[in-house]
Amino acid sequence: MVPHLVTALTGPINELEQRILESTPAIERWFRLEWMEHTPAFYASVDIRNAGYKLTPVDTDLFPTGFNHLTPDMLPLAVQAAMAAIEKICPEARNLLLIPEPRLLPQAAYRTSVQRLIQIFTQAGLNVRLGALDPTLSAPLRIDLPEGEHLMLEPMVRTPRRLGLKHFDPCTILLNTDLSAGTPAILQGLHEQYLLPPLHAGWGVRRKSQHFQAYEEVAKKFAKLLGMDPWLINPLFTRCDAVDTSTRSGVEALQTQADALLAKIRRKHKEYGIAEKPFVVIKADDGTHGARVLTVRDAKELDDLASDTTAPPLPQRLIIQEGVPTYERVHDAVAEPVVYTLDRYVVGGFYRVHAERAVDENLNAPGAGFVPLAFAESHHLPKRDMRPGASAPNRFYMYGVIGRLAMLAAAYELEATDPYAEVYD
Amino acid sequence: MVPHLVTALTGPINELEQRILESTPAIERWFRLEWMEHTPAFYASVDIRNAGYKLTPVDTDLFPTGFNHLTPDMLPLAVQAAMAAIEKICPEARNLLLIPEPRLLPQAAYRTSVQRLIQIFTQAGLNVRLGALDPTLSAPLRIDLPEGEHLMLEPMVRTPRRLGLKHFDPCTILLNTDLSAGTPAILQGLHEQYLLPPLHAGWGVRRKSQHFQAYEEVAKKFAKLLGMDPWLINPLFTRCDAVDTSTRSGVEALQTQADALLAKIRRKHKEYGIAEKPFVVIKADDGTHGARVLTVRDAKELDDLASDTTAPPLPQRLIIQEGVPTYERVHDAVAEPVVYTLDRYVVGGFYRVHAERAVDENLNAPGAGFVPLAFAESHHLPKRDMRPGASAPNRFYMYGVIGRLAMLAAAYELEATDPYAEVYD
Numbered sequence: 001m002v003p004h005l006v007t008a009l010t011g012p013i014n015e016l017e018q019r020i021l022e023s024t025p026a027i028e029r030w031f032r033l034e035w036m037e038h039t040p041a042f043y044a045s046v047d048i049r050n051a052g053y054k055l056t057p058v059d060t061d062l063f064p065t066g067f068n069h070l071t072p073d074m075l076p077l078a079v080q081a082a083m084a085a086i087e088k089i090c091p092e093a094r095n096l097l098l099i100p101e102p103r104l105l106p107q108a109a110y111r112t113s114v115q116r117l118i119q120i121f122t123q124a125g126l127n128v129r130l131g132a133l134d135p136t137l138s139a140p141l142r143i144d145l146p147e148g149e150h151l152m153l154e155p156m157v158r159t160p161r162r163l164g165l166k167h168f169d170p171c172t173i174l175l176n177t178d179l180s181a182g183t184p185a186i187l188q189g190l191h192e193q194y195l196l197p198p199l200h201a202g203w204g205v206r207r208k209s210q211h212f213q214a215y216e217e218v219a220k221k222f223a224k225l226l227g228m229d230p231w232l233i234n235p236l237f238t239r240c241d242a243v244d245t246s247t248r249s250g251v252e253a254l255q256t257q258a259d260a261l262l263a264k265i266r267r268k269h270k271e272y273g274i275a276e277k278p279f280v281v282i283k284a285d286d287g288t289h290g291a292r293v294l295t296v297r298d299a300k301e302l303d304d305l306a307s308d309t310t311a312p313p314l315p316q317r318l319i320i321q322e323g324v325p326t327y328e329r330v331h332d333a334v335a336e337p338v339v340y341t342l343d344r345y346v347v348g349g350f351y352r353v354h355a356e357r358a359v360d361e362n363l364n365a366p367g368a369g370f371v372p373l374a375f376a377e378s379h380h381l382p383k384r385d386m387r388p389g390a391s392a393p394n395r396f397y398m399y400g401v402i403g404r405l406a407m408l409a410a411a412y413e414l415e416a417t418d419p420y421a422e423v424y425d
Numbered sequence: 426m427v428p429h430l431v432t433a434l435t436g437p438i439n440e441l442e443q444r445i446l447e448s449t450p451a452i453e454r455w456f457r458l459e460w461m462e463h464t465p466a467f468y469a470s471v472d473i474r475n476a477g478y479k480l481t482p483v484d485t486d487l488f489p490t491g492f493n494h495l496t497p498d499m500l501p502l503a504v505q506a507a508m509a510a511i512e513k514i515c516p517e518a519r520n521l522l523l524i525p526e527p528r529l530l531p532q533a534a535y536r537t538s539v540q541r542l543i544q545i546f547t548q549a550g551l552n553v554r555l556g557a558l559d560p561t562l563s564a565p566l567r568i569d570l571p572e573g574e575h576l577m578l579e580p581m582v583r584t585p586r587r588l589g590l591k592h593f594d595p596c597t598i599l600l601n602t603d604l605s606a607g608t609p610a611i612l613q614g615l616h617e618q619y620l621l622p623p624l625h626a627g628w629g630v631r632r633k634s635q636h637f638q639a640y641e642e643v644a645k646k647f648a649k650l651l652g653m654d655p656w657l658i659n660p661l662f663t664r665c666d667a668v669d670t671s672t673r674s675g676v677e678a679l680q681t682q683a684d685a686l687l688a689k690i691r692r693k694h695k696e697y698g699i700a701e702k703p704f705v706v707i708k709a710d711d712g713t714h715g716a717r718v719l720t721v722r723d724a725k726e727l728d729d730l731a732s733d734t735t736a737p738p739l740p741q742r743l744i745i746q747e748g749v750p751t752y753e754r755v756h757d758a759v760a761e762p763v764v765y766t767l768d769r770y771v772v773g774g775f776y777r778v779h780a781e782r783a784v785d786e787n788l789n790a791p792g793a794g795f796v797p798l799a800f801a802e803s804h805h806l807p808k809r810d811m812r813p814g815a816s817a818p819n820r821f822y823m824y825g826v827i828g829r830l831a832m833l834a835a836a837y838e839l840e841a842t843d844p845y846a847e848v849y850d
Binding site: 024025026027028029031032033035036072073075076077079080081083084086087091092093094119120122123124125126127344345381382 | 449450451452453454456457458460461497498500501502504505506508509511512516517518519544545547548549550551552769770806807
């Protein structure tokens with residue numbers, strides 16, 4: 001099933017789909033050359049929005065959860081990708097220590113996602129065990145799974161140079177916690193073991209603006225390869241540091257920036273004859289959970305920001321980003337595709353569907369549903385001679401390309417922010 | 426669907442399945458370490474026979490055809506494997522020249538298999554074109570496909586150091602012809618391009634006994650890892666060079682060898698309490714097509730060989746191999762699994778089914794059918810807690826392990842027979 005795209009099927013994205021299919025060998029070669037220079041983010045999930053006139057990533061998660069939403073049909077692809085990754089990182093590896101996110105472990109869905117990760121890496125040839133970030137855990141804890149099986153969460157054992165469990169010394173430590181509260185001491189100074197992803201991929205360090213700056217660079221290179229306007233795949237943004245929206249002057253500065261970005265988008269809409277009214281999204285530049293996200297069509301909407309004392313204040317580091325509506329529908333509910341990568345490969349994906357959210361809202365919210373089925377059909381290979389927008393494998397190949405561009409941007413980003421970069425050079 | 430195994434479900438192979446599932450991380454690590462030392466055969470198809478008491482490869486084809494019988498669901502695995510292979514061999518590669526087998530091109534099924542290979546390598550990021558081995562072809566030849574599409578077979582252009590097509594200079598040449606008639610001059614001396622598989626993988630050079638000697642070495646290593654008797658996965662064999670079955674003394678020498686092998690098998694059957702009457706298969710040691718294959722339960726059956734002038738003579742280089750019956754059934758027809766590998770990965774497979782052949786006969790014969798469905802379900806990952814023999818993913822994981830052991834044996838074999846080995850050392 002291809003989700004129903006509510007915009008006309010003759011829009012720029014269908015031309016892009018056509019161009020991407022025709023250029024498959026060139027695109028894949030381009031990725032190969034990029035991977036000769038850059039190390040893929042170990043794993044990622046990328047939220048994508050298809051507005052019909054524009055197709056962009058909106059969020060790149062370097063500690064992906066939601067593996068439970070991938071169809072089991074895709075798991076062998078993930079296993080194969082994991083094999084390729086292990087072979088490069090540490091072929092002699094026997095043991096993998098997986099550290100899940102303590103905040104999410106109470107959720108049954110997340111537990112199943114962790115179970116999938118264990119299955120993938122076990123099948124790829126590693127003994128996988130779970131380490132608890134919680135320092136108060138003193139004995140192994142049995143965590144039940146919805147289908148009757150269970151996980152075993154174990155206390156971690158730290159020595160001066162290594163991290164492990166009792167009688168379990170891993171070669172590689174895989175983090176599935178986004179470290180948004182900062183880096184725990186137990187994870188610091190582990191120079192003898194592979195820590196994946198690296199600590200500076202944590203949301204305590206990452207900035208969305210750094211990611212989208214790297215993505216802009218990637219999008220420009222890719223657009224040059226295909227001879228197209230990078231705006232078609234790149235959301236415009238402005239980074240605003242040290243904003244104080246509790247003062248009138250702070251709000252005015254923000255309004256000026258928002259106005260400038262809205263004007264830029266308006267020009268682009270005019271250039272392409274897009275009737276949509278542009279909007280921007282204002283959100284925290286770091287990954288703090290639960291912070292406010294504002295959708296703004298006119299900077300005047302921000303007038304009352306300083307005097308509004310009922311809502312929580314905006315953080316000081318903000319990103320104003322071009323809003324990309326999603327015009328895909330699954331059974332009449334707003335939907336956005338999510339692409340999963342492992343090493344350099346696309347290993348699955350699903351549609352995030354939200355019946356109670358609008359096309360310009362964040363769908364990653366309580367009440368969201370997941371439709372893994374659509375991506376399952378992408379198992380069949382793309383075909384060049386299908387009508388654009390009508391073939392699931394073609395549509396998903398394009399989404400896989402955009403997902404990989406975002407993941408490549410994360411690779412650029414992690415290089416740029418690597419605190420040990422000079423040591424390696 | 427798991428094919429019905431007519432032997433009891435408590436036999437040694439079900440114990441083996443259990444052992445293999447329990448040892449997955451160790452097995453996959455063992456393969457990783459082997460691939461650090463040895464280069465995987467580029468692609469292969471391995472015929473496997475499951476006798477219930479014994480599970481072995483019986484034929485390892487290094488120029489596999491039959492990609493048309495793999496379910497489209499498996500193709501993304503093949504694409505991902507092809508990407509991994511290209512990345513290692515020649516990441517800058519743009520162009521791939523694929524040389525199909527002229528003898529098979531008249532067959533619609535083979536044409537579709539070639540089309541699948543083109544799809545796989547195009548999707549993996551290469552421009553793929555077909556070169557004709559036929560030196561009389563002077564212009565591109567359109568070859569129609571069953572479903573309305575077509576292939577284009579082009580005359581090859583040879584320069585002193587390179588092979589290509591008009592305006593098409595490939596970095597890699599992929600052979601899908603088994604070179605059983607020897608190596609054409611046009612393929613010799615190409616030291617600037619990657620020729621895959623290497624010329625000494627051709628049936629004009631290969632010997633079955635060399636392959637099974639390498640397989641014996643691999644099987645012994647693997648059996649040591651799992652703490653089991655290698656005989657459970659290794660068919661015994663004897664190589665007989667310079668046999669002249671047109672003379673009485675030549676036949677007697679062959680009978681002595683066959684008797685000795687039958688006695689060895691009989692001892693093994695006794696050890697395991699197998700009621701089956703042992704048999705051996707006598708066939709050409711090289712891959713010559715259409716040569717006679719004899720199934721022998723008692724060396725006396727060979728008495729009349731010298732005086733029988735109605736049948737074609739046996740070749741001079743023979744292999745006598747332990748016969749492994751296949752006790753799998755799909756819809757009451759005798760079936761044997763075939764496993765496909767690309768680079769180090771299992772990328773699919775099918776059941777070869779023959780309603781008119783017996784359990785001890787070669788099923789790779791006119792009239793054979795193909796059931797790709799069974800392997801499609803192996804997309805789901807193996808699970809340790811299933812009853813042995815009852816779970817398709819578990820069964821197929823075991824077949825994939827045996828297929829990879831045979832492919833690893835081919836890697837050993839090609840190293841041992843490499844004419845340029847000293848140059849590289």
